[in-house]
Amino acid sequence: MDTPYDAWAASQGIDVVKGYGVANVYELPLKWWDRMGGHGVFINLQGTGYLDDAYVCSIPPGKSLNPQRHLFEELVYVLDGRGATTVWQGNGAKQSFEWQKGSLFAVPLNAWYQHFNGQGDREARLLAVTDAPLVFNLFHCEDFVMNNPYVFSDRFKGEEGYFAGKGRLYKDRVLETNFVADAIHIEPIAWHERGKGNRTIFFELAESTMGAHVSEFPVGIYKKAHRHGPGAHVMILTGQGYSFMWPEGQERMRFDWSPGSIIVPPEEWFHQHFNSGDRPARYLALKMLSRRYKLVPGKIKSDVSIKQGGMQIEYEDEDPEIRRIFEESCARSGAEVQMPKR
């Protein structure tokens, strides 16, 4: 095994999916996961840079997963079903909140929690993105990571309404909240710098160093290419299209996507998302990046041209082949191209 994290993941007795992306997270086969009390699979994609990882876990009908706490952060997206999660600190009062397909929340660091399936006739399925690789490889001690009594009361001390979903706009397009009821339908905010018609909303969850955002782009539109650090898990929520990923000066890799597809662009690889279908496309990104609790200083220049020291390729600077392929793809699906003239 390469790292302490790999050794721990292998010890869990479930499969580990590797590669650059997953075609459909709903179709991944799951295996019984004793520690969790449900069925699961790890997703450890190439682009994570060992900052973060993902796993899917299903809760059997009418059952709950085992209670647990851990020293890694965890963002949870509900892939399917309905249910509830109970969260508590030490001997403190328990509080519960309900979720359904499309809900997004974070487990406060090292708090106890337990997930319950609210339906007796079907399983519930969760996708989690965690920073377990980083934490396991720093401490390489499972007992310290999974059985640590420290209470991070600066993040969560059992406050009533912590998961009520009453967010506040922390700054432009950044919503501070601990629970998003429905990421599939939440209203994003215009962000034209990233491309015509683009709308995005960022989430700061549970005082975490991980973050999330939802981005939507209309029919006949593609976003500008950009690059950044590793570990952003991009999962398609709605629409049909494709993404390109490429290291500078090298060949593009193409990933066709539909709801349930996941890609993780590797560190400093350019990537670009294309809506070639007949309805708006929307994705959820779960990543090792918070705008409040930064791991590295400096402004995030994700919407500034690389010519100005930023991370983005403007439409007029991109390879003309990119527009041609997009027009061809739209013609095939019957979508009308809405891109600004070059």
Ligand SMILES: [Fe+2]
């Ligand atoms: Fe990106």
